[in-house]
Amino acid sequence: xxxxxxxxxxxxxxxxxxxxxxxxxxxxxxxxxxxxxxxxxxxxxxxxxxxxxxxxxxxxxxxxxxxxxxxxxxxxxxxxxxxxxxxxxxxxxxxxxxxxxxxxxxxxxxxxxxxxxxxxxxxxxxxxxxxxxxxxxxxxxxxxxxxxxxxxxxxxxxxxxxxxxxxxxxxxxxxxxxxxxxxxxxxxxxxxxxxxxxxxxxxxxxxxxxxxxxxxxxxxxxxxxxxxxxxxxxxxxxxxxxxxxxxxxxxxxxxxxxxxxxxxxxxxxxxxxxxxxxxxxxxxxxxxxxxxxxxxxxxxxxxxxxxxx
Amino acid sequence: xxxxxxxxxxxxxxxxxxxxxxxxxxxxxxxxxxxxxxxxxxxxxxxxxxxxxxxxxxxxxxxxxxxxxxxxxxxxxxxxxxxxxxxxxxxxxxxxxxxxxxxxxxxxxxxxxxxxxxxxxxxxxxxxxxxxxxxxxxxxxxxxxxxxxxxxxxxxxxxxxxxxxxxxxxxxxxxxxxxxxxxxxxxxxxxxxxxxxxxxxxxxxxxxxxxxxxxxxxxxxxxxxxxxxxxxxxxxxxxxxxxxxxxxxxxxxxxxxxxxxxxxxxxxxxxxxxxxxxxxxxxxxxxxxxxxxxxxxxxxxxxxxxxxxxxxxxxxxxxxxxxxxxxxxxxxxxxxxxxxxxxxxxxxxxxx
Numbered sequence: 001x002x003x004x005x006x007x008x009x010x011x012x013x014x015x016x017x018x019x020x021x022x023x024x025x026x027x028x029x030x031x032x033x034x035x036x037x038x039x040x041x042x043x044x045x046x047x048x049x050x051x052x053x054x055x056x057x058x059x060x061x062x063x064x065x066x067x068x069x070x071x072x073x074x075x076x077x078x079x080x081x082x083x084x085x086x087x088x089x090x091x092x093x094x095x096x097x098x099x100x101x102x103x104x105x106x107x108x109x110x111x112x113x114x115x116x117x118x119x120x121x122x123x124x125x126x127x128x129x130x131x132x133x134x135x136x137x138x139x140x141x142x143x144x145x146x147x148x149x150x151x152x153x154x155x156x157x158x159x160x161x162x163x164x165x166x167x168x169x170x171x172x173x174x175x176x177x178x179x180x181x182x183x184x185x186x187x188x189x190x191x192x193x194x195x196x197x198x199x200x201x202x203x204x205x206x207x208x209x210x211x212x213x214x215x216x217x218x219x220x221x222x223x224x225x226x227x228x229x230x231x232x233x234x235x236x237x238x239x240x241x242x243x244x245x246x247x248x249x250x251x252x253x254x255x256x257x258x259x260x261x262x263x264x265x266x267x268x269x270x271x272x273x274x275x276x277x278x279x280x281x282x283x284x285x286x287x288x289x290x291x292x293x294x295x296x297x298x299x300x301x302x303x304x305x306x307x308x309x
Numbered sequence: 310x311x312x313x314x315x316x317x318x319x320x321x322x323x324x325x326x327x328x329x330x331x332x333x334x335x336x337x338x339x340x341x342x343x344x345x346x347x348x349x350x351x352x353x354x355x356x357x358x359x360x361x362x363x364x365x366x367x368x369x370x371x372x373x374x375x376x377x378x379x380x381x382x383x384x385x386x387x388x389x390x391x392x393x394x395x396x397x398x399x400x401x402x403x404x405x406x407x408x409x410x411x412x413x414x415x416x417x418x419x420x421x422x423x424x425x426x427x428x429x430x431x432x433x434x435x436x437x438x439x440x441x442x443x444x445x446x447x448x449x450x451x452x453x454x455x456x457x458x459x460x461x462x463x464x465x466x467x468x469x470x471x472x473x474x475x476x477x478x479x480x481x482x483x484x485x486x487x488x489x490x491x492x493x494x495x496x497x498x499x500x501x502x503x504x505x506x507x508x509x510x511x512x513x514x515x516x517x518x519x520x521x522x523x524x525x526x527x528x529x530x531x532x533x534x535x536x537x538x539x540x541x542x543x544x545x546x547x548x549x550x551x552x553x554x555x556x557x558x559x560x561x562x563x564x565x566x567x568x569x570x571x572x573x574x575x576x577x578x579x580x581x582x583x584x585x586x587x588x589x590x591x592x593x594x595x596x597x598x599x600x601x602x603x604x605x606x607x608x609x610x611x612x613x614x615x616x617x618x619x620x621x622x623x624x625x626x627x628x629x630x631x632x633x634x635x636x637x638x639x640x641x642x643x644x645x646x647x648x649x650x651x652x653x654x655x656x657x658x659x660x661x
Contacts, residue, residue, distance in 0.1 A: 180422075180456055181455070181456045182456040185455060187455065191430065195430075195434075
């Protein structure tokens with residue numbers, strides 16, 4: 001069983017959906033979303049179905065799948081997805097007779113793309129990254145955060161693509177002006193998604209620069225790239241400290257050999273090079289996983305070692 | 310004294326702003342004859358489309374370049390060139406639908422939309438003239454093609470000269486017809502055809518290509534165009550789209566197929582101008598030739614399989630997207646070369 005080393009952050013669901021957005025920041029679950037956002041109603045239905053699927057998968061993963069191999073777990077997520085898509089499709093078929101005719105078209109269309117949701121990466125990735133390391137409550141929270149983030153982006157994209165590409169909203173025609181069909185086509189969806197992601201990143205940078213977010217450090221921890229940058233900085237710092245120590249040693253008076261031999265087995269401060277292998281190039285450089293060591297722990301390790309010396 | 314690792318001057322792409330300005334001004338000078346011919350064939354509406362397209366591109370660059378790149382990038386004249394190129398590929402006049410009578414020539418609005426898309430989506434987000442991975446004019450026209458295929462390809466005939474056929478050459482070729490006969494050969498050469506406003510005159514295109522090959526700064530870029538045209542001609546000869554006659558596919562029909570493929574749509578224009586975007590081509594002339602051949606092959610493939618009347622801009626965008634793969638191959642070959650040389654040296658040393 002993997003250790004439960006991942007820290008559970010206690011922040012609001014909306015804040016998590018904003019800073020750790022599954023589509024715009026983590027870039028998961030994109031393809032079905034592009035297909036499903038051609039109309040706002042379908043985007044809403046699809047978000048609902050995906051949210052329930054994600055919730056079920058994360059609950060199952062956190063409750064029963066912690067001891068399994070990762071390849072077996074992935075198969076289970078897909079099996080759940082297939083069962084779920086099948087059930088939802090049949091439900092929509094029954095429901096199609098109850099609701100109006102415009103709904104029927106969307107629901108049938110949705111039935112056609114539901115199998116894509118079964119193999120959607122969003123459930124598999126969130127379960128593997130989070131749910132199998134955490135308890136039920138945290139997993140449910142994570143599912144909620146990701147579902148809210150997913151739904152928000154789906155609504156924005158559905159609004160823009162249906163409004164600009166099709167000139168309608170919820171199936172109601174808005175104006176008779178020129179329609180830009182590109183927004184309605186898949187390439188327009190991908191372009192829109194890319195520009196939304198860029199906009200979110202710009203806003204996050206802007207707010208952290210202006211000091212609008214009160215705790216920018218917490219915000220930074222959610223962005224994997226920024227996390228990497230911070231790790232790089234710490235790495236650089238530690239290497240510099242190592243080099244400084246090496247350069248300082250020859251200046252000191254050499255101690256007699258007998259004393260050195262006695263001193264060695266006693267108190268050995270943990271060398272920094274154990275924590276970080278010396279990097280050769282940007283491509284071969286490997287960073288320690290944050291799951292095993294948090295930044296605070298690393299800093300404490302470093303400071304403690306320095307103090308000992 | 311040049312540095313050791315620096316490439317020779319003629320191999321460098323746009324290194325400074327001055328280079329970029331010079332490149333774009335040359336492009337502008339080479340495009341202006343096409344605009345004048347458009348004015349001669351289609352009247353003032355061609356000039357209207359060109360002016361609005363250029364204005365839209367310049368305004369988009371002025372506003373959003375300041376906003377995102379934080380500098381004024383208008384000085385390199387690239388926006389003007391992009392606007393002009395998009396206008397050249399459009400028809401001079403698109404009749405408005407019946408219910409919108411008040412807006413007049415619709416080509417103006419499409420040109421403006423294509424220019425704004427090219428500048429806003431393809432050029433500025435990637436860092437401007439020296440860094441864009443795709444040709445903005447090709448992307449702008451591809452956007453218009455995907456969004457309004459029925460409008461962009463509704464060409465009107467010129468009122469000055471009588472066209473050889475009432476349909477555009479690309480449409481005729483899609484239908485498998487051959488319009489080139491010994492009688493109308495020269496008329497097609499002088500652009501007496503139905504088509505885009507700035508790309509019809511084949512003779513001027515050929516002259517422009519020759520001029521580019523003679524210009525020292527353009528020569529290695531023009532190799533891409535040459536490779537493109539040769540590849541298209543070869544593939545048109547091998548896989549003709551002209552339907553066979555009574556005697557089957559004769560040699561004359563195959564030669565006519567080459568002519569039809571080269572003349573139809575804006576193929577020559579795209580080969581000469583859109584493919585020669587400095588930031589989308591590799592740094593050596595022989596690799597540029599390979600890119601040109603690749604784009605030519607893709608063009609013929611898309612013309613056989615595609616649904617639109619003209620697919621050359623999509624082929625050029627795909628060839629642009631292949632650039633990183635070409636760089637990787639180049640690197641690999643270079644490393645293998647170095648490795649082999651080292652091995653040879655070692656064996657020589659061992660023998661000695």
